[in-house]
Amino acid sequence: xxxxxxxxxxxxxxxxxxxxxxxxxxxxxxxxxxxxxxxxxxxxxxxxxxxxxxxxxxxxxxxxxxxxxxxxxxxxxxxxxxxxxxxxxxxxxxxxxxxxxxxxxxxxxxxxxxxxxxxxxxxxxxxxxxxxxxxxxxxxxxxxxxxxxxxxxxxxxxxxxxxxxxxxxxxxxxxxxxxxxxxxxxxxxxxxxxxxxxxxxxxxxxxxxxxxxxxxxxxxxxxxxxxxxxxxxxxxxxxxxxxxxxxxxxxxxxxxxxxxxxxxxxxxxxxxxxxxxxxxxxxxxxxxxxxxxxxxxxxxxxxxxxxxxxxxxxxxxxxxxxxxxxxxxxxxxxxxxxxxxxxxxxxxxxxxxxxxxxxxxxxxxxxxxxxxxxxxxxxxxxxxxxxxxxxxxxxxxxxxxxxxxxxxxxxxxxxxxxxxxxxxxxxxxxxxxxxxxxxxxxxxxxxxxxxxxxxxxxxxxxxxxxxxxxxxxxxxxxxxxxxxxxxxxxxxxxxxxxxxxxxxxxxxxxxxxxxxxxxxxxxxxxxxxxxxxxxxxxxxxxxxxxxxxxxxxxxxxxxxxxxxxxxxxxxxxxxxxxxxxxxxxxxxxxxxxxxxxxxxxxxxxxxxxxxxxxxxxxxx
Numbered sequence: 001x002x003x004x005x006x007x008x009x010x011x012x013x014x015x016x017x018x019x020x021x022x023x024x025x026x027x028x029x030x031x032x033x034x035x036x037x038x039x040x041x042x043x044x045x046x047x048x049x050x051x052x053x054x055x056x057x058x059x060x061x062x063x064x065x066x067x068x069x070x071x072x073x074x075x076x077x078x079x080x081x082x083x084x085x086x087x088x089x090x091x092x093x094x095x096x097x098x099x100x101x102x103x104x105x106x107x108x109x110x111x112x113x114x115x116x117x118x119x120x121x122x123x124x125x126x127x128x129x130x131x132x133x134x135x136x137x138x139x140x141x142x143x144x145x146x147x148x149x150x151x152x153x154x155x156x157x158x159x160x161x162x163x164x165x166x167x168x169x170x171x172x173x174x175x176x177x178x179x180x181x182x183x184x185x186x187x188x189x190x191x192x193x194x195x196x197x198x199x200x201x202x203x204x205x206x207x208x209x210x211x212x213x214x215x216x217x218x219x220x221x222x223x224x225x226x227x228x229x230x231x232x233x234x235x236x237x238x239x240x241x242x243x244x245x246x247x248x249x250x251x252x253x254x255x256x257x258x259x260x261x262x263x264x265x266x267x268x269x270x271x272x273x274x275x276x277x278x279x280x281x282x283x284x285x286x287x288x289x290x291x292x293x294x295x296x297x298x299x300x301x302x303x304x305x306x307x308x309x310x311x312x313x314x315x316x317x318x319x320x321x322x323x324x325x326x327x328x329x330x331x332x333x334x335x336x337x338x339x340x341x342x343x344x345x346x347x348x349x350x351x352x353x354x355x356x357x358x359x360x361x362x363x364x365x366x367x368x369x370x371x372x373x374x375x376x377x378x379x380x381x382x383x384x385x386x387x388x389x390x391x392x393x394x395x396x397x398x399x400x401x402x403x404x405x406x407x408x409x410x411x412x413x414x415x416x417x418x419x420x421x422x423x424x425x426x427x428x429x430x431x432x433x434x435x436x437x438x439x440x441x442x443x444x445x446x447x448x449x450x451x452x453x454x455x456x457x458x459x460x461x462x463x464x465x466x467x468x469x470x471x472x473x474x475x476x477x478x479x480x481x482x483x484x485x486x487x488x489x490x491x492x493x494x495x496x497x498x499x500x501x502x503x504x505x506x507x508x509x510x511x512x513x514x515x516x517x518x519x520x521x522x523x524x525x526x527x528x529x530x531x532x533x534x535x536x537x538x539x540x541x542x543x544x545x546x547x548x549x550x551x552x553x554x555x556x557x558x559x560x561x562x563x564x565x566x567x568x569x570x571x572x573x574x575x576x577x578x579x580x581x582x583x584x585x586x587x588x589x590x591x592x593x594x595x596x597x598x599x600x601x602x603x604x605x606x607x608x609x610x611x612x613x614x615x616x617x618x619x620x
Contacts, residue, residue, distance in 0.1 A: 001222050002064070003401060006249070013140070016610075017147065017148075017151070017563070018085070018093055018147065018148075018151040018152075018162055019151060019157075020089040020094075021054065021056075021090055021093060021138065022039060022056070022093070022157060022160075022161060023087050023089075023161070023164055023165075023243075023281055024087065024090070024146075024358075025037075025056040025058075025136060026056075026088050026089075026161060026165065026181065026353075027242075027243070027244070028133070029056075029058035029060050030060075030168060030179075030285065031060075031449040032058065032062070032067070032134065033056035033057060033060050033061055033527070033572070034059050034060035034179075034485055035060045035177065035178060035179055035180070035540075036058065036059045036179075037056065037057070037179075037180070037181045037182070038056070038057045038058070038182045038183050038184075039054070039055075039056050039181070039182065039183045039184070040054070040055045040056075040057075040185075040245035041053075041054050041152045041154075041183075041185040041187070042054075042186050042187075043152060043182070043183070043187050043188075044185075044188065044609075045187070045188050046146065046149050046187060046188065048144060048606075049141050049144070049145055050141055050145050052137060052152065052259060053137070053141075053539075054094075054136075054137075054138045054148075055135060055136065055138070056063075056135070056136045056138075057133060057134070057135040057136075058133065058134055058135075059132065059133050060134060060578070061103060061132050061406075062101040062102055062103030062104075062105060062109075062132040062133055062134050063099065063101035063103055063109045063121075063134055064103045064375050066120060070396075071087065072117075072119035080558070082226060082348045083192060087113070088124070088520065090136070090138060090300075090420070091113070091114070091115065091144055092115065093138070093141060093143065094137060094138040094139060094140050094141060094144075095114060095115075095139070095141075096112055096113065096114040096134050096136040097108070097112070097113040097114070097137065097139030098112055098113075098139075098142055099111050099112070099121075099134070099135070099136055099137075100134075100135045100137075100224075101132075101134040101135070102130040102131065102133050103132050104132070105129045105130065105132075106125055106126050106128075106129060106130070106481055107123060107124070107125055107126070107325070107561045107596070108123070108124045108125075108130070109123050109127055109216070109296055110122050111122050113346075121516045123373070130171050135346075138554050142323045147573045151153065151484070152185055152187060154183040154184060154185050154192045154193055155194055157183050157194070158181075158183055158194040158195075158196045159180060161196055162181075162201075163235055163237070163244055163246070164199070164244050165242070165243065165388070166201070166235065166237070166239075166243040166244055166246070166264060167221075167239040167242050167243070167244060167264055167266070168243070168384060168417045169196075169198055169201050170201050170204060170377040171242070172198055172572045173198040173199075173201050175480060177198065178197070178198055178199075179196040179197060179198045180195060180196070180198075181195070181196040181197070182194075182195050182356070183195070183196070185230075192394075194526025195227070195593065202223055202225070202262075203223070203249070204221040204222060204223050204262065204264070205221070205223065205421075206220070206221055206224055207298070207302065207471055208217055208220075209265065209267075209295075209298050210294075210296060210297075210298060211294065212299075217266070218265075218266070218267045218269075219266045219267075219268060220261045220263060220264065220265055220295075220298055220299075220302075221262070221264040221266065221268070222262060222264070222299075222301075222302055222597050223260075223261070223262045224260070224302075224307070225259065225260045225261075226258060226259060226260075227258060227259060229257055229258050230579065231260070232255065232257055232258060232259065232260070233258075233260050233261070234255055234256075234259075234261040234262075234263075235261070235262045235263065235264070235266070236248070236249040236250060236261075236263045236295070236299065237263075237271070238264075238265045238270060238281070238291070238295075239262055239264050239266045239272055240245050240270045240271070240272075240281065241270075241271060241272065241274065243274075244264065245274070245281055245568070247292055248297065249263070249292060249296045249299055250299065250339050250340075251337065251339070251344070252298070252365055253339055253342065254339055254340075254341070255336055255340060256303070256307065256310050256377075258377075259307075262427050263299050263302070265291070265293070265295050267617040268604060270283075281350060281574070289324075296335075296336060296339050296340065296561050297429060299339065299511065300335055300338070300339055304450055310338070313369055314318075314337055314338030314339075317336060317338050318332075318337045318338075319344065321345065321346075321360075324387075324575040325346065325349070325387070326383055327353070327379070327380035327381070327382075327383030327384050327387065328349040328350065328353060328380070331348075331349035331350075331352045331353050332348075332349045333348055333349070336348075353380060354378055356373070357377050357381070362457060363536075366375050383603070384603075385428065385429075386599060386602050386603050387600050387603070389432070389434065389595075390596075390599055390600075390603065391597050392411060392432050392435065393592060393595050393599060395411055396408070396411055396435065396591075396592045396595075397592055397596075399411075399588070400499065400501060401500070401502030401540075403501070404498065405473075405498055405499060405500040405571050408498050408500065408538075409448070409449065409473055409474075409498055411432065411435075411437050411475065412432050412433065412436070412498075413431055413432065413433060413446060413448040413474050414430060414431075414448060414450055415448050415449040416448060416450075416476045417430075417448050417450070418441070418445065418446065418447050418450070419431045419445070419446040419448075419534070420444070420445055421442075421443060421445070424441075431446060432581075433446060433476060433601045434595070435537065435591060435595045436456070436494075436496065436591065436595075437509060438505065440476055440494065440599060441550070443476045443477065443478055444456050444477050444479040444480065445474075445476070445477040445480050445489065446474065446475070446476050446477075447472075447477075448473070448474055448475075448477040449471050449473060449474075450471065450472075450475065451471055452471070452472065452518065452521050452522075455472065455493075455522070456521070456522070456525070458489055459477060459493065459525060459527055459529050459530060472495045472496065472514075472518050473495035473496055473497050473498045474494075474495075474498075475493065475495055476493070476494040476496075477491050477492075477493055477504045478491055478492040478493070479491050479492075479493065489530060490528075490530065490531040491529065491530060491531065492530070492531050492532045492533070492534075493516065493530055493532070493533045493534070494533075494534045494536065495518045495519075495522070495533065495535050495536070496536045496537075496538065497511045497514050497515055497518075497535075497536070497537050497538070498537040498538050499511055499537070499538065499540070499542075500569060501540040501588060502540065503539065503540065504542075504545075505542060505544035505545035505548055508539045508540075508541075508542075508545045509545065509548065511537035511538075511539055511585070512537060512583070513584070515536075515537055515583055516567075516569060518535065518571055519535060519569045519581045520570075520571060523569055523571055523581070524571060525581045532581050533581055533582075534584070535582065535583045535584065536579060536583075536584045536585075536586060537584070537586065538588055539584070539585065539586075539587070539588060539593055540587065540589070541561055546561070549585055550563075551565040552565060553565045553583075553589065558585075558586075558590050558592045558593075558594060558595040559590065559594055560589050560590020560591070560592075560594065561586070561587040561589075561590050561599055562585070562590050563584070563585045563586075564582070564583070564584050564585075564587045565583055566580050566582060566583075567579070567580065567581055567583055569581050575614050
């Protein structure tokens with residue numbers, strides 16, 4: 001062998017697993033017409049991988065001169081289903097493999113397969129006839145540990161060998177060939193044994209794949225059996241060159257409970273379409289996605305026919321996903337619901353939605369059909385935003401007494417940030433002042449946790465240079481006329497103070513003092529730069545604090561509890577100068593409930609709209 005084996009091993013099998021040595025040995029044994037394959041595994045302990053040895057013996061035709069010649073030359077193959085390098089997998093894990101074989105009745109061949117293998121072997125002629133065989137004895141485990149203890153467990157290996165060679169073993173069973181693969185292991189002086197035979201392979205049903213994805217034959221072999229919940233299992237694989245290549249057609253979250261299922265996709269067009277290590281399918285990605293889609297559709301057809309209860313479950317899942325994401329109704333791949341992952345279904349629908357949006361936005365002129373579609377897309381875009389708002393509302397509903405004031409603050413407006421009306425579109429999913437009231441979305445500037453001097457600076461356009469480390473939680477500044485560039489323009493101001501849940505009446509009442517302090521600082525600009533000011537305190541009410549408010553405030557109409565009063569703020573004592581301001585003290589739950597009702601109204605209107613738009617598109 002002229003190729004440097006150590007380099008070839010790293011080049012071709014750098015990402016392999018220990019399972020490969022079993023797969024390659026079994027494939028070679030079956031190619032040699034073996035009917036009995038014995039795998040023996042030994043290790044002193046799971047934590048002593050250096051003691052691991054593996055022997056694999058079969059009763060095939062053995063290492064004849066022709067077989068040995070092919071073994072000695074990489075890439076020497078007769079057909080595309082063979083790759084000619086599988087034996088390199090052995091040297092990924094073991095320093096040497098001792099090979100012994102009886103062949104042609106009277107001959108015995110032996111050689112050591114290692115990095116220094118030179119294509120030579122020792123041949124002896126025996127006096128009496130012997131049954132042909134081949135035995136590989138692997139020793140000198142090269143890695144510092146076992147990546148997975150299952151790789152030397154007979155029960156696990158039986159399952160993986162069945163998954164990998166299901167097509168070939170099934171064909172042998174159909175040809176009435178009796179194959180037995182025995183797997184035994186002695187680890188830490190404990191013995192375990194499993195046997196996989198063609199008798200373990202159940203009969204499979206066959207259907208034609210619809211629609212066909214090639215000019216050659218396309219068939220799906222399948223079986224569905226009831227099983228205890230703990231033994232639930234599914235095999236979904238593409239068969240290439242008599243080996244299975246697993247494909248994730250059914251997401252784990254959707255696996256039907258209480259069933260063993262096997263779905264194998266066969267097509268002559270797959271022959272030879274794997275890389276040299278047999279680990280990766282060579283088909284183009286777009287073609288693989290097409291195959292996967294057709295495979296899933298056919299599996300869904302089979303399950304719907306044989307397990308109608310699953311079909312009913314999928315209808316419920318479909319209803320749920322449409323109710324939760326009504327703006328994507330009509331974009332979903334409905335046949336994938338219940339099989340593909342929810343995440344993938346949503347992403348596919350979202351990508352289609354964005355594509356349609358882009359086409360409409362890039363159109364220079366809209367015909368009647370495009371105009372109608374643009375209106376529909378606008379409705380979907382609005383729904384997407386309304387759904388986002390509902391997520392924020394739901395998170396606010398989950399706020400508890402263990403959450404800090406900053407948690408509430410950041411959900412409404414991120415702390416230490418400013419937002420300008422000119423960047424409204426970019427800030428739409430970051431600035432949630434609409435929680436307080438939808439009218440506050442028309443702001444000119446929003447300052448979050450900024451010093452009062454910064455608020456004044458924005459109001460006065462830098463005319464005043466005052467320092468005040470008092471921080472209103474949220475300050476919103478509105479302009480009568482945002483397009484008015486005159487220096488004498490007046491603004492409206494909203495100041496919001498937040499308090500965490502679970503505070504006493506005394507600590508809650510601090511919010512009133514803070515609001516008065518903000519008012520006193522801002523009122524000196526009243527009638528000059530400021531036209532109107534509103535002050536909001538948001539706290540969690542308790543009975544004692546509500547009694548305090550009831551003595552001096554008026555209760556306003558709301559789903560929750562909101563108290564209001566006009567208060568004269570004294571700016572100076574002599575002469576006495578005061579101004580009336582509007583103060584609102586709101587229960588935290590009132591803010592959230594009011595926002596929820598407003599948003600739910602929008603959402604219900606849009607949901608009903610989409611039900612009309614999509615009634616001919618959805619699949620019942």
